[in-house]
Structure formats: C-alpha cells, structure tokens
Amino acid sequence: MTESKPSDEEERERWERILTTQTEEEFRDFVIDQLDLRPDESVLSVGCGPGFETAALAQHIGEKGSITGIDVNEAVLAAATDLCGDLSQVSFKQGDITDLPVADESYHLAIAKQVLYAVSDIDAAVNELFRVIKPGGRVAVTAGDRRTHVKHTPTDRMQRADEIYRSEMGDRQRGTRLAALLPEAGFTIEEIVPRAKIQTEINDQIEQGIEVQRQLLAANDAFDDAEIEAWERDLRDLNETGQFLSCSTSFLHIARRPE
Known part of the structure; x- marks a missing residue:
C-alpha cells in the first residue's frame, strides 16, 4: 500500500522539530558566524523554513538592513x-531556488543552507543565486557529500x-561539486569551510x-521483508543502548560576485 504524502501542516511541524534540535541550531550559528554580517545589508534566506534562520539573521542585521525569506511551502512560510x-x-x-521571485542584483548576500539536496537542476539554482546578487555581493551555500557520510554499522x-x-x-556529491559550479556561474570563491x-x-x-x-x-532483491525488519531493529537497538552514531560533512562555500 502506498503511503499518503504528508500534508503541508505535517511538513511544517516536522521541520520545526528538526530545526530546533541542538545539531541544527549549532549548524545555523556556525554559518552565520562565518559571514561577518553588516547592519545595513540586504539578505536573501533561501529555503528559510519556519523562520528560525531568518530570525537569527535579524539579530545581526538590525533594523537598518532587510531580510527576505524564500520557501516553497505555504504552511512553513505561515x-x-x-x-x-x-x-x-x-x-x-x-x-x-531555481526561479527566485526577486529582481536582478537585489541583495548583498544570499544564504542557501542545505537546500540543494532537493534540487534536480543545480546549475539553474546556482545561476539564479548569481542573478539576484549585487556586484560585489556574496553567497553562502552549504551542501553535503554522500561519500563523507559514515555510520556505526556493527552487523553485516x-x-x-x-x-x-x-x-x-546516486549523485549526492553537491557539497564538493560547488567548488566548480560556483565559478562556472561567475562567482569567485573566497572560502570553503x-x-x-x-x-x-x-x-x-x-x-x-x-x-x-x-x-x-x-x-x-538482496533484502526480503523479514531482513528489512531485522535491519531496522538493529538500528533501534543501537539507539536504545546509546551506540547510535551517524556523521556527515557539509561544506560551506562563501563566494563573491565580482564588481
């Protein structure tokens, strides 16, 4: 039986739970801390979710700047x-992100944090970021690389x-591919963290x-229903005994559009 797609409200609640975890709060602070924000900057927060990143940016920008949050989900935007x-x-x-509803050269900074994993046309996304950034402005883009994802897997x-x-x-190497994609779109990479x-x-x-x-x-064909259930029990057992461990690396690319 095919499971029903989550409603917008369910998606909103799920993302609120995820983005208020300590891991995500620390990651959000990590990105913002790398940017040396000015109080008069205009900032585009792409994939803003339920607004936690947007609110954090507002604390740094102050009332002299401006922040626009973009997301595809209406309930999340609410x-x-x-x-x-x-x-x-x-x-x-x-x-x-592949068709941003903003004018050309509108922002000093655009942040796209963990958005590209869900994008099929990554070239269009990067080109859109270039389009909306003012000459001399910056982008901060984070993405992972599946090859860096390691887990504690004690059983065969x-x-x-x-x-x-x-x-x-398949191809989930976007965090490392950005080293080529951003310059191809016209950006100059300043830092990769x-x-x-x-x-x-x-x-x-x-x-x-x-x-x-x-x-x-x-x-x-390598797994039948019984073995899938056993595999999941293995994961749950690790969690219950305090042995669950999953680690992945994201890459923050800070790049500038030339004057």
Whole structure:
C-alpha cells in the first residue's frame, strides 16, 4: 500500500522539530558566524523554513538592513511569518531556488543552507543565486557529500543495507561539486569551510532517512521483508543502548560576485 504524502501542516511541524534540535541550531550559528554580517545589508534566506534562520539573521542585521525569506511551502512560510511578525526588516515570499521571485542584483548576500539536496537542476539554482546578487555581493551555500557520510554499522546486515543505500541514492556529491559550479556561474570563491554534523540518537531527521532506506531495500532483491525488519531493529537497538552514531560533512562555500 502506498503511503499518503504528508500534508503541508505535517511538513511544517516536522521541520520545526528538526530545526530546533541542538545539531541544527549549532549548524545555523556556525554559518552565520562565518559571514561577518553588516547592519545595513540586504539578505536573501533561501529555503528559510519556519523562520528560525531568518530570525537569527535579524539579530545581526538590525533594523537598518532587510531580510527576505524564500520557501516553497505555504504552511512553513505561515510559521515563519508568525515567528518573525514583530521584525519590521523581515519579509517572506513563496518561491523556488531555481526561479527566485526577486529582481536582478537585489541583495548583498544570499544564504542557501542545505537546500540543494532537493534540487534536480543545480546549475539553474546556482545561476539564479548569481542573478539576484549585487556586484560585489556574496553567497553562502552549504551542501553535503554522500561519500563523507559514515555510520556505526556493527552487523553485516547493516553494512550491506548501507551499501545498497549509497548505490541507489546516486549523485549526492553537491557539497564538493560547488567548488566548480560556483565559478562556472561567475562567482569567485573566497572560502570553503567544512562542518561535521554528528547524530547520536534517532530523531525526526534520522526517521525520515530510515523510511527512505526501507523503501530502497524493499525494491532490492538482496533484502526480503523479514531482513528489512531485522535491519531496522538493529538500528533501534543501537539507539536504545546509546551506540547510535551517524556523521556527515557539509561544506560551506562563501563566494563573491565580482564588481
């Protein structure tokens, strides 16, 4: 039986839970701390989600600057609007990174944090970021590389499941590909900063990954239903005994559009 797609409201609640975890809060602070923000800058927050990043940016920009949050999900944008309702320098628009609903050369800075994993046309996304940045302005883009994702997999069954997962997921090297894609779009890269994201328990984000992996295993002849259930029990047992560990590296690219 095919599972129903989550409603917008369910997506909103899920992202609020994910983005308020300590791991995500620390990652958000890490990105902002690298940017040396000025109080008069105009900032575009792409994939702003329920507004936590937007609110954090407002603390640094102050009332002299401006921040526009962009997201594709209406319910998520409604949550962001509620969260940032008292911030006069903040506004929101619905849109996609491959077709941003803003004018050319509008912003001093655009931040796209962990957005590209869901984008099929990554070249169009990077070109859009170049279009909306003022000459001399910057982008801060983060993405991971599937090859850096490591897990504690003490059983042969878990190791085989992860091999299938990696092979079926295909090209997920965007965090390293940006080193070529940003210059091709016209940017000059100023800095690339790696950041390890470590998970030591199964949270909402990990649950989503487990569901994706279950679907991939179900479509593979190497695993039957009983072994898929046993694989998931292996994960749950690690979590219950404090042995769960998953680590991936994201790469923050800070690049400038030439004057």
